[in-house]
Amino acid sequence: MKASIVTIGDEILIGQIVDTNSAFIAKQLDKVGVSVVEMKSISDDKNDILSTLNEYLNNVDVVIVTGGLGPTKDDITKKTFCEFFDDSLIENTEVLTHVKELIEGFYKRPITQINKEQALVPSKAHVLFNKVGTAPGMWLQKENTVYISLPGVPYEMKYLIENEVIPKIVKDYKRPYILHKTILTYGVGESLLAEQIEDWENNLPNFIKLAYLPSPGRVRLRLSARGTNEGVLKNAIDNEVIKLKVLIGDVIVGYDDDEPIEVVLGRMLSEKGLTLATAESCTGGKIAQTIASVSGASSYFKGSVVSYATEVKAKVLNVSQELINKHSVVSAEVAEAMVKSVQDLLKTDIAISTTGNAGPLKGDSDAEIGTVFIGIAIKNNVFVEEFNFGQPREKVVDRAVNKALEMVYKEILKK
Amino acid sequence: MKASIVTIGDEILIGQIVDTNSAFIAKQLDKVGVSVVEMKSISDDKNDILSTLNEYLNNVDVVIVTGGLGPTKDDITKKTFCEFFDDSLIENTEVLTHVKELIEGFYKRPITQINKEQALVPSKAHVLFNKVGTAPGMWLQKENTVYISLPGVPYEMKYLIENEVIPKIVKDYKRPYILHKTILTYGVGESLLAEQIEDWENNLPNFIKLAYLPSPGRVRLRLSARGTNEGVLKNAIDNEVIKLKVLIGDVIVGYDDDEPIEVVLGRMLSEKGLTLATAESCTGGKIAQTIASVSGASSYFKGSVVSYATEVKAKVLNVSQELINKHSVVSAEVAEAMVKSVQDLLKTDIAISTTGNAGPLKGDSDAEIGTVFIGIAIKNNVFVEEFNFGQPREKVVDRAVNKALEMVYKEILKK
Structure with a gap:
């Protein structure tokens, strides 16, 4: 199962902010066996958004879009979605009630016209209810591709990914297993290490990939296995780690599952x-x-x-x-x-x-x-x-x- | 003048690391009037790299690629560049001497075969000499597009951008001026602010764009002007800021040029x-x-x-x-x-x-x-x-x- 991640926002293209949303989403997708094949950041421009949505149509199973869902004018994702899905915006009562409660309860002021517009969603959308903010997420399908639009504010996006998107993907799709194992080595440079394990690397089974992740003073070796049977993958990876220990056991300091x-x-x-x-x-x-x-x-x-x-x-x-x-x-x-x-x-x-x-x-x-x-x-x-x-x-x-x-x-x- | 930024690496697509390189590069390009139209992260796969290089051919002026230039096997950028440019690798003496000095001097060991291969560059490449690491940068042109490949290690990438890439772009290309002004507001939510300045926003000159950048407790308003005459842009922006002060002067706390x-x-x-x-x-x-x-x-x-x-x-x-x-x-x-x-x-x-x-x-x-x-x-x-x-x-x-x-x-x- 393949996915693409799209970030919308000129502030990213001028380097004003670093896109941390994509890495978070990718990690959550990877954990449930969804392969991210591409990430893209594009401008707040209707034509750029449309051409990106079209580009992924029928080429990936899921496209996750973040950004462009705030309350103001420079947010055009919702209108562009309507055009792409040949749809129109309708008011969602549940979302409107929530926006009202949040603004009137927390900010102690009446809601504005712009706030009200946040409750408008494309009529064909399955609404992903955003308990921690005012912009709802949306889940829409066109032909063989599902498009999911989420707000760009990191903690709102995280809330929706964890509580709405991932559970629905897990329920709706059959996915392969992806297993990663990261071996932390210490004190030997990337090139020297590569020579020491060259033969081992050349003989890895074809469903296991190796990557070198060097950083100052240490190199992490990441093994990634992909298949349908979790047990088989786990055994194959454990087996390769045993062989690796014989070769470079003296410089291995640990195995991390992405834990700092x-x-x-x-x-x-x-x-x-x-x-x-x-x-x-x-x-x-x-x-x-x-x-x-x-x-x-x-x-x-x-x-x-x-x-x-x-x-x-x-x-x-x-x-x-x-x-x-x-x-x-x-x-x-x-x-x-x-x-x-x-x-x-x-x-x-x-x-x-x-x-x-x-x-x-x-x-x-x-x-x-x-x-x-x-x-x-x-x-x-x-x-x-x-x-x-x-x-x-x-x-x-x-x-x-x-x-x-x-x-x-x-x-x-x-x- | 248009640019795209491409990051190569499976570690990004599985969310293991956050891509901070693209934002850094975008900011430096933006400063000298180069517009980044797209950023993309793709896998370490030859076909994915080739199709991305082809996609940008004659559509942007410059493509900056980071990643995939380390000493090990999972780094295939150089070989793929050779294929794309119909070129072959030759040894660069200056780079080889530098790699030798770095490894033998700093790491106190003889260089390995893999280190030697770092001195191989496509014969048509203008080499961007990397004083702070072993992987050189490369500058190659095909038809109307220049492709620049840089190592993915952030401080090596930064060194090459600041000392080689930007100076060469400034020398080789005529670029428009881009001016940004960010107005920091405080204590008013995005939607309320938007209503207060709606008329002003609707009457902005067409070469000035406005973006809302909300974060907890404050909203930054970013004005971006683009044109050929720096003085004209500066006056136009100053003029708009004066009008804005009349409307929301009480919530403006400062103007920042991206300085934290x-x-x-x-x-x-x-x-x-x-x-x-x-x-x-x-x-x-x-x-x-x-x-x-x-x-x-x-x-x-x-x-x-x-x-x-x-x-x-x-x-x-x-x-x-x-x-x-x-x-x-x-x-x-x-x-x-x-x-x-x-x-x-x-x-x-x-x-x-x-x-x-x-x-x-x-x-x-x-x-x-x-x-x-x-x-x-x-x-x-x-x-x-x-x-x-x-x-x-x-x-x-x-x-x-x-x-x-x-x-x-x-x-x-x-x-």
């Missing part, structure tokens, strides 16, 4: 009843924020001291000015003092510290741009590693955040 | 010589991290105490347990105590505090999920506001971060 490291680490800390704190300089609070982004983090994450200015390291973390003068603020000694101090201050089992120079200019230290010292304390075991994460600034910070979380993860795994 | 609030605020703090600190509970360090993401932030950002656990509020921020017991940890009183305490502790002019319940479960307090108290201290002026940012968790945190930065920004503007 902060989720995996969080579950581990929670299970083991361990608590965590951070003392951050060059990462500016991003390690804390990444840890805190996981729901339930309050059971293991105590807090953080972001000591961006050197004086805060001295004042709040009691890192002595003497130590800073002697070794410089970007040094293993300062990272060690910071990590011990925050572990002690916040009374946690584990602590992480960072001090470095993210650039683009040198700050309070002469350290090379990209230099980061990461300190880890796990109970009485304290150690510091030095890295150079290159440039630019955002890459240095992101690599430091990932590396710090990985260091803690690997250290706890050893126990 | 942390950049605008940072510049303001820097100019006025003011310093800032944060004490964060439910935002988990995200305000700190957002402020620190701006280069040069170290001149005004001192640091932060992330007091995720209640005991950290007591211990590090000296918020008395009595106060917490009396008012609950999610309260105006605690937000006020936190903001005063961190301002005092880190000796800053300005401080921000947050305490709230981001959900999905209730934590150390009975406060409704979505409740956030934001405290602001500007010298001796301290105030707290209460919000309910709804659900889900990430929306609560993002809205709290934006709101806190806006509160500081507006407060300083008043002075």
Whole structure:
């Protein structure tokens, strides 16, 4: 079963916003065995929308369109749908009642003419009721293709995908199984890795595809199998992973099902009843924020001291000015003092510290741009590693955040 | 002048990664007057790539392709380009030397056969030299369309766009001017705003387009003008903004040129010589991290105490347990105590505090999920506001971060 995803909006074509809707939709479709064959972003122009709708007619089973459903004039999706389906707009009573309740109840004002128009839908549409916003979703069929139109506001789109679209697809269509397995490798570059597993890769069964997903310091290998029997696919993938372990077992650090490291680490800390704190300089609070982004983090994450200015390291973390003068603020000694101090201050089992120079200019230290010292304390075991994460600034910070979380993860795994 | 952007990669079509490259490229093209008419993400499949290249032939002036240029087997862009341009691969000496230096110098190992193959480029290609990675970019022309292929790794792509692609487009093509002006409004919903400015909108000159960009709590109005004379466009837009001010001047809070609030605020703090600190509970360090993401932030950002656990509020921020017991940890009183305490502790002019319940479960307090108290201290002026940012968790945190930065920004503007 094939799908295309279309995003409508000039704000995307001028780069003002990043389209995150398509990735979310693709992931949900993929999980239920629907293959996304193409994603497209087009302008708010009637002719562009019509030609895209026509292009996919009978070529894919489902087209999911987001954007162009808000209350204002620059939203023309609904009118264009009417033209494409040779249909006209009618008022949907249930939607109108909901819009009224939302506007009058929440915003405490009478609804406007424009609000009323949100309750107009093409007469042939199956309405996807949007409990979290005013624009309803629509499900319409032409020949062999279903067209689904959703609002572009991310949380409204997510609500409709999860509660209306996916359940209806699962009910209406027979789909194949798609299984993915991602193998996380560490410390070996993409090209070297590719040479080591070349023979294995050439002998993969034809229903399994391999992709390399490199990012700084690690390469994820993704195996994707597609077929009708889930058990067969699972066995085939497990079998290939066993062969891969023989070849590169020493660089495999884990298997992830698209779970970011902060989720995996969080579950581990929670299970083991361990608590965590951070003392951050060059990462500016991003390690804390990444840890805190996981729901339930309050059971293991105590807090953080972001000591961006050197004086805060001295004042709040009691890192002595003497130590800073002697070794410089970007040094293993300062990272060690910071990590011990925050572990002690916040009374946690584990602590992480960072001090470095993210650039683009040198700050309070002469350290090379990209230099980061990461300190880890796990109970009485304290150690510091030095890295150079290159440039630019955002890459240095992101690599430091990932590396710090990985260091803690690997250290706890050893126990 | 028209362009299309194509992203190649199955990892995008299964939703494993969000395509941020296209937005970056679109923004850079838009700045120099190139209109992006379509963006597309397609699979790593030769036929899909070929049919996309053919589809754009003579329909746009430039096609920018990212992805599919890494060192491994699943990268087939180069071979497909050869087929499309009826060309063959030749070794580029300059690229080979660079790959060797990078691998042998930085990774301290001999180059592999796969690395060597990265120096192969189509013989007709103008090579875009990639100083920050091993995969070169390529610029090739067929009939009236130029095809540019770039690596998918974001910072390599960015380097090539900024240093090679845009300068060459500016040199080779005559382009129209595109001017955007974004008007930031605050506190009025999209539909109500639309009714208030309906007549004005209907009378806009035909070379100016209006778009509504709503996000929780604010609506940005974007005016885009296109033409050959920059002065004329500028005058026309300024003129429309004056008319708009008469209609909705009371809800306009600013004009942004796509600069996020942390950049605008940072510049303001820097100019006025003011310093800032944060004490964060439910935002988990995200305000700190957002402020620190701006280069040069170290001149005004001192640091932060992330007091995720209640005991950290007591211990590090000296918020008395009595106060917490009396008012609950999610309260105006605690937000006020936190903001005063961190301002005092880190000796800053300005401080921000947050305490709230981001959900999905209730934590150390009975406060409704979505409740956030934001405290602001500007010298001796301290105030707290209460919000309910709804659900889900990430929306609560993002809205709290934006709101806190806006509160500081507006407060300083008043002075």
